[in-house]
Amino acid sequence: MATVTLNFPDLVKLIGRDVTLDQVRTDLFELGLETEDVQGDEVTFEVTSDRADLLCEEGIALMLRAFYGIRTGLTIPAIRKSDYRLIVNREVEQVRPYVTGAIVRNVRFTDESIKSLMHLQEKLHGTFGRKRKKGAIGVHDLSAIKGKTIHYRAVPGDSVRFVPLQSDVEMTLADVLTKHPKGVDYRYVLEDKKLMPIIVDDEAIFSFPPIINSKRTEVSIDTTDLLIELTGEDLRTIDYMLNIVLYSLDMRGAEIYGIDVVYPDRTIRRPDFGVRTLSVDVTYVNNMLGLELTAAQIKSLLERMGFGVSEATGDYVIAGIPPYRSDILHRRDVVDDVGRAYGYNNINPTYPNTPSVGALTADSRLAGAARDIMVGLGLQDTLNFVLIGRDEVSTKMNIPAVDDLVEVANPYAEQYNVVRPSILPSLLIVLSNNLHREYPQNIFEIGKTARIDPQENTGVKEEDRIACALCYAKAGYNEVKSKLQSLCLNFGKLEGLRTIAADHPSYIPGRCAEIRIGDRTVGIIGELNPVVLKRWGIEMPVAAFEMEMSALK
Amino acid sequence: MDLSINERLVLRELGDAEATTNEIAARTGLKPEAVTQAAAMLADKGLALVREEVEIGYALSDEGKKYADQGLPERVIHDALPQEGTSLDDLKKKFPQGTVNIATGWLRQKGWAKFEKRDGQTILIPQAAPRSADEATLEAIVLHRPAKSLDPKAIKDLTKRNLVRMTEAKETHIKISDAGQRVKAAGIEITEEVAQLTPEMIASGSWQGKAFRRFDVAAPVLQEYGGKKHILRMGIDTVKRTLIEMGFKEMEGPMIDAEFYVNDLLFMPQDHPARTHWDQFSIKTPKYIQRLPEDLVARVSRVHRDGGDTGSLGWNYEWDEMIAKKLVLRGHTTSLTARYLAKHNKPPNKYFSVEKVFRNDTIDQTHLLEFCQIEGWVMDHHLSLRDLMGTFKEFYKHFGITTVKFKPTYNPYTEPSMEIYGRHPRTGRWIEVGNSGMFRDEMLAPFGVECDVMAWGLSLERLMMILYGYEDIRDLHGPLCNIDFLRSVPAIWQQ
Structure with a gap:
């Protein structure tokens, strides 16, 4: 989960009221933020992925300022006029179609605030911006920008040279992608693109989104005026990212200036602090939360969450959504904010009287009954992983190749790269991990297995199977067959049970049989071949059987 | 006595x-x-x-026993010597060379024969041969006479000759x-x-x-183990029984399923971080499900794009059916819920499952690649957050957790959403035990559900660790288990 680390005294200053850390931690928990760590004044909170606006100290301060009633309702920063224009050239459509931005003046950076801005940028890239693919932010020193018309273009990778940040040499765009650390990290976004996106002023390129800015427009603690540009694949995403950045700068007292973003077919003014509204019925709120709130109470709760409420008459409220709240997709999301402001833990739990009769599935009942029988036969139940290694189910079982294995594309490790086709290898892992523990080790498992099967819609047949392994000095075919027989007896299958001599590379020739119930072959039984035991490092005889659970039905 | x-x-x-x-x-x-x-x-x-x-x-020794029976070699040779004597060569013809060699030394030492040279031949002439001390001692040993009564000199000689030890x-x-x-x-x-x-x-x-005969009833006896259900299985059974008592029906379905059921039906945008290979395991062979239900696909595609008729904004992107068809190991059993909602879209319904889920996590004390999730949902008219909270209170009460608290959280498919924290009955610490919420309209609308559904997912292993104080999840689940632990861990019966 994403986290935000803030400086507590600095946060208190931004909120504008004396409040203790304990109080803030308790309140933030109720609002959905859990404390992850406290290191002196530095406090880290977990932020859920919907609330990109809380990825900076200023965002948290903004929320708490409203929640504590210091400044409730909507906060809309003033947007002043600037003459800056951002011209979008047609070629970017195939490369990275959207751009947005704003001018910010009279920024008075402090150590805290510049650090906060850089962290916010990084966090937004990592979460909301989907590792810069969906949206990426560039912040520039406006005083280094030449002219007031800025172009967003796409050009061939070797046609432009510039000095990127964290470097002193001039590079082509293509060079940046192979040689600059940020190029290496984020070039995946531009994979397969014929052209590279760039942002240029009257002089030259100053940004190579979403990879790196130019050194020429680098921001320092003394920078007072900023050009902020965002590019990406989704305009809604980058506009929210812009708003979140601008609100954080506004909290620090900076002035925001609008720009014209000129697309080939339309011109839009940015930033857009327009307030979307949703009408929410009072009964809808109360039904969902199990409360009996009035419209006026809902209004006041929403205002404490930073919403504006223009109407609260009788049976509905009209909620104005703060321009940084990207998570409000539906009126349901507004109700959630009412609930948070009210406090989930202030709601009295009730047990619903939905009528229903409980039941297990047939397979569950069958497995349970079989497990009881096996336990009664003196066997220890085990519960193993469904993921296993290809080697464990083939080479180690002395089986040359298994061709219907369900294979994991991105295994955690080799010993988890397939889904097990049978249970016995899992039991052998258990035995090979317990070599120095007391024998007999007589174990079993009833569990899921999977094999490729084109007859199934998923292409995979998942099957419940049972396997049993006896491991001690005198464990042999007769002993394990006697367990099988008892199991079958308890499911009325003794009459139909036959063991027909068979050859299987995992078992000793002449001591291996197919298990048949009726006319169907349902499993295999035998003494494990010493070749197999040797491969598992087991120095004790093992006799085993495995079969389909459905055979007991 | x-x-x-x-x-x-x-x-x-x-x-x-x-x-x-x-x-x-x-x-x-x-x-x-x-x-x-x-x-x-x-x-x-x-x-x-x-x-x-x-x-x-x-x-x-064996040799000693032979001589005690037949006489020492020197006695045998002496008794065979004629009065006038006989040559060594003749003796060697009558007796084994070994016997002759041993005997001649002792005959000379004991003075039982005289050795004369005649015509280049050695002639042995018998002399008086009283019973010697070593002969008497051999017999005494045969007769088990006390060791103290034996002649030490004779014992020494016999020992040297390897006849006695x-x-x-x-x-x-x-x-x-x-x-x-x-x-x-x-x-x-x-x-x-x-x-x-x-x-x-x-x-x-x-x-x-x-x-x-009276037995020493306090004496230790052999430790027997017998058969036993796996400790986690006991936990699963307890949870299942509790949910059945609460009126829930069990669900079943595939572990390996299309992303459509695991993610898309749950209103998870296709670029959601939880859908990357960092989080979920995808299947290499086979790669895709063969068919998805067309009408559901159309409705899901639309709800992702613009919210459909739900009044939601949607996620504002072009939904890709091929991504939805990709097979993965389910990361939660909400995929089962999705499959059941498609079949049971009219209230009332109460369903649950306790089944395996898979996450591409780092294996450690508290994380495994696969663990058991307790999934549940209730469908009815006018369900509220209060009812969800009350259901948890009831469920956890069965496990002795009487104090629970809630934290608002976020899931793409539920709103409001909340995490549940239980207070450890012994340590008093607050521990997250599950995640829950009311299903969103964007999730329910494609199924044609027109009432409320509340749902939750809890980690079984986490619950067990809290309830019974286990410290390493790897002891509880998987083939790295210690068989002695499974044999000796107390049975679960308390609530």
Whole structure:
């Protein structure tokens, strides 16, 4: 989960009221933020992925300022006029179609605030911006920008040279992608693109989104005026990212200036602090939360969450959504904010009287009954992983190749790269991990297995199977067959049970049989071949059987 | 004082003078081992004094036994010599060379023959040969005469000739103690004792009038293990039983499923971080599900793009059916819920499952690649957050967790959403035990559900660790288990 680390005294200053850390931690928990760590004044909170606006100290301060009633309702920063224009050239459509931005003046950076801005940028890239693919932010020193018309273009990778940040040499765009650390990290976004996106002023390129800015427009603690540009694949995403950045700068007292973003077919003014509204019925709120709130109470709760409420008459409220709240997709999301402001833990739990009769599935009942029988036969139940290694189910079982294995594309490790086709290898892992523990080790498992099967819609047949392994000095075919027989007896299958001599590379020739119930072959039984035991490092005889659970039905 | 029959027999034969085990054995008719055992028991009870002594003895080697039987080689040769003597060459014709070689040395040393040279030949002439000390000693050993009575010089010679070797034997000397005397004086009754009751005895009634040998009932016995359900299985069963008591029906379905059921139906945008290979395991072969239900696909595609008719903004992107068809190992059992909602879209419904889910996590004390999720949902008209909270209170009450609290959280498919925290009954610490919420309209609308559905997912292993204090999840689930732990972990029965 994403986290935000803030400086507590600095946060208190931004909120504008004396409040203790304990109080803030308790309140933030109720609002959905859990404390992850406290290191002196530095406090880290977990932020859920919907609330990109809380990825900076200023965002948290903004929320708490409203929640504590210091400044409730909507906060809309003033947007002043600037003459800056951002011209979008047609070629970017195939490369990275959207751009947005704003001018910010009279920024008075402090150590805290510049650090906060850089962290916010990084966090937004990592979460909301989907590792810069969906949206990426560039912040520039406006005083280094030449002219007031800025172009967003796409050009061939070797046609432009510039000095990127964290470097002193001039590079082509293509060079940046192979040689600059940020190029290496984020070039995946531009994979397969014929052209590279760039942002240029009257002089030259100053940004190579979403990879790196130019050194020429680098921001320092003394920078007072900023050009902020965002590019990406989704305009809604980058506009929210812009708003979140601008609100954080506004909290620090900076002035925001609008720009014209000129697309080939339309011109839009940015930033857009327009307030979307949703009408929410009072009964809808109360039904969902199990409360009996009035419209006026809902209004006041929403205002404490930073919403504006223009109407609260009788049976509905009209909620104005703060321009940084990207998570409000539906009126349901507004109700959630009412609930948070009210406090989930202030709601009295009730047990619903939905009528229903409980039941297990047939397979569950069958497995349970079989497990009881096996336990009664003196066997220890085990519960193993469904993921296993290809080697464990083939080479180690002395089986040359298994061709219907369900294979994991991105295994955690080799010993988890397939889904097990049978249970016995899992039991052998258990035995090979317990070599120095007391024998007999007589174990079993009833569990899921999977094999490729084109007859199934998923292409995979998942099957419940049972396997049993006896491991001690005198464990042999007769002993394990006697367990099988008892199991079958308890499911009325003794009459139909036959063991027909068979050859299987995992078992000793002449001591291996197919298990048949009726006319169907349902499993295999035998003494494990010493070749197999040797491969598992087991120095004790093992006799085993495995079969389909459905055979007991 | 309780005495076994053997102890009584032995005690009766003990006196103030020490006797050896063999002597007592002879007197009682018990085997020497039984005497030793009974004497030790009597000594434990303070009734006898037992002293062990190492006794030196002598035994004959195989060669020694042969000579004791047939005579020493020098005696054999001497007795064969004619009065006038015979040549060494002739002797070698009549006797094995080895015997002749050994004998000539000793004949000369013992003076039993004279050796003369005649015509280049060595002639042996017999002399007087009284019975020698080594011959007497050989016989004494055969007759088990006490070691102390044997001639040390002869023993030394015989030992050097490898005919005799020294032996050490432990001998137990037993005599009665004062306490033993008192018991003996009071009279020792000897009745027959039964060691093992047999079917024959029961049938014939022959046990009547006999005493049963008293056992040391405090003595340790073999540890038996027998069969047992896996500890996690006991937990699964307990949870299932609880949910069935609460009226839930069990769901079942594939572990390997299309992303459509695992993610898309849950209103998870296709670029959601939880859908990357960092989080979920995808399947290489086979790669895709064959068919998805067309009408559902159309509705899901639309709700992702613009919210459909739900009043939602949607995620504002072009939904890709091929991504939805990709097979993964389910990251949550909400995929089962999705499959069941498609079939059961009219209230009332209450369903649950306790099944495996898979996450591409780093394996450690608290994380596994696969673990068991407790999934549940209720469908009805007018369900609220209060009802969801009340359901948890009821569920956790069954496990002794009576204090729960809630934290708002975020899931793409539920709103409001909340995490549930339980207070550990012993440590008092707050621990996250699950995640829950009310399903969003964007999730329910494609199924045609027109009422409320509340749902949750809890980690079974986490619950077990909290309830029973287990510290390493790897002990609880998977083949790295310690079989001794499984054998000895207490059964689960308490709520």
